[in-house]
Amino acid sequence: MFALPAGLGAAKPAATVAAWQRFNPTGAEQTFVVPPGFTNCTAYAIGGAGGGGVYALNGGNSGAGGYSEGTFSVTPGETLRIRAGAGGQGGHRDVGTAHYGGVGGYPGGGSGSFGDTFGGGGGGYSGVFRNAGAALVIAGGGGGGSGFSNAAGSGGGATGGAGNGAGGGSQSAGGTGTWPGSALQGGNADNGNRTVFTSNDGGGGGGGYFGGGAVSGDGRSGGGGSGFLGVGVTGNTYGGVNNTRPAQVPATINGESTAGLGVGVPGIASVAGATAANGGAGAIWLHFT
Numbered sequence: 001m002f003a004l005p006a007g008l009g010a011a012k013p014a015a016t017v018a019a020w021q022r023f024n025p026t027g028a029e030q031t032f033v034v035p036p037g038f039t040n041c042t043a044y045a046i047g048g049a050g051g052g053g054v055y056a057l058n059g060g061n062s063g064a065g066g067y068s069e070g071t072f073s074v075t076p077g078e079t080l081r082i083r084a085g086a087g088g089q090g091g092h093r094d095v096g097t098a099h100y101g102g103v104g105g106y107p108g109g110g111s112g113s114f115g116d117t118f119g120g121g122g123g124g125y126s127g128v129f130r131n132a133g134a135a136l137v138i139a140g141g142g143g144g145g146s147g148f149s150n151a152a153g154s155g156g157g158a159t160g161g162a163g164n165g166a167g168g169g170s171q172s173a174g175g176t177g178t179w180p181g182s183a184l185q186g187g188n189a190d191n192g193n194r195t196v197f198t199s200n201d202g203g204g205g206g207g208g209y210f211g212g213g214a215v216s217g218d219g220r221s222g223g224g225g226s227g228f229l230g231v232g233v234t235g236n237t238y239g240g241v242n243n244t245r246p247a248q249v250p251a252t253i254n255g256e257s258t259a260g261l262g263v264g265v266p267g268i269a270s271v272a273g274a275t276a277a278n279g280g281a282g283a284i285w286l287h288f289t
Helices: none
Strands: 021-023 030-033 042-046 067-073 079-083 126-130 135-139 234-238 281-289
Touching: 021 030, 021 079, 042 126, 042 135, 079 281, 126 281, 135 234
Parallel strands: none
Antiparallel strands: 021 281, 030 079, 042 067, 042 281, 067 234, 079 126, 126 135
C-alpha cells in the first residue's frame, strides 16, 4: 500500500482568530475575549458626532466625534468590554404636533429639546474597558447642534469643545451648563424634555470620559465629551474643531475607510416635516499583537 504524502489527510488546524477586530455601534455594549497568543492590544476609537438641528440652512452645526489611539497589555482569555459610539439623532419639526429633540447616541449622548429650534442629541463616546470596568481608551462624542446658534463642541481631547454656552467635559468633571455633563454622560437639554415645547431649546451634550454640558436659552448647542487614556495605556486622545473631526484620524484603518465616521452635520431649514441628519457614527478597531 502506498503511504499518503506527508500532511495529506491530517486534521486541519483550528481557524485562528483575526488579529484585527472592528466594532460598529449596536446600541448596546459588546464583549470580546482576547485570543490565545496575544499580549498587547492597540485600540483605534472614533466617537459619534452630535445630531443636527432644525432652524436655518447650514446653521449651528453639530460637533464632530473625537479620536483616541492607545496600546495596552492584555491577557489571553480576558474579556474586554466595547462600547462603539452612535451618532446623535437629528431634531425634527413635524407636519403636525409630534415635534422632538433628538435622542442622544449610545453610549452617553445627551438628548436635545425643541422650541422654535429643534435640537439634536449629543453623540455617543467610543470606549474600551476591562471586564471589571476600568476605562482603557475613550474617544469623546460631539455635542448636538441647534440649527441656529454657533456650532456645537467637538468631542475628544483632554477637554471637549465648548458649545454655545455649554462647556466640554474634562478629565475630572462634566462640561458646564444648566444641565452639566457627568461621568460618561452628556447633559440633557431642558433636563431631558424632548417632546414638549420649551424656551430652552437646543442640543444635548456629547458623551465622554466626562460628558459635555447643555445650557438653557434659545437655540443653544451642546458641549463635547472628553477623551481618555487609562493607567498604563500609551497613545493620545485628540479633539476636532466644531463639526470637523480631528486631523489625526487615519484615512483608513486596517485597510477600511474611515470616511464619514464621527463627522458633524449642518443645520437645516425649518419647514414642516424637516428632520435634521443624524451625526456620523463612531467605530472601534482592536489590533492584537
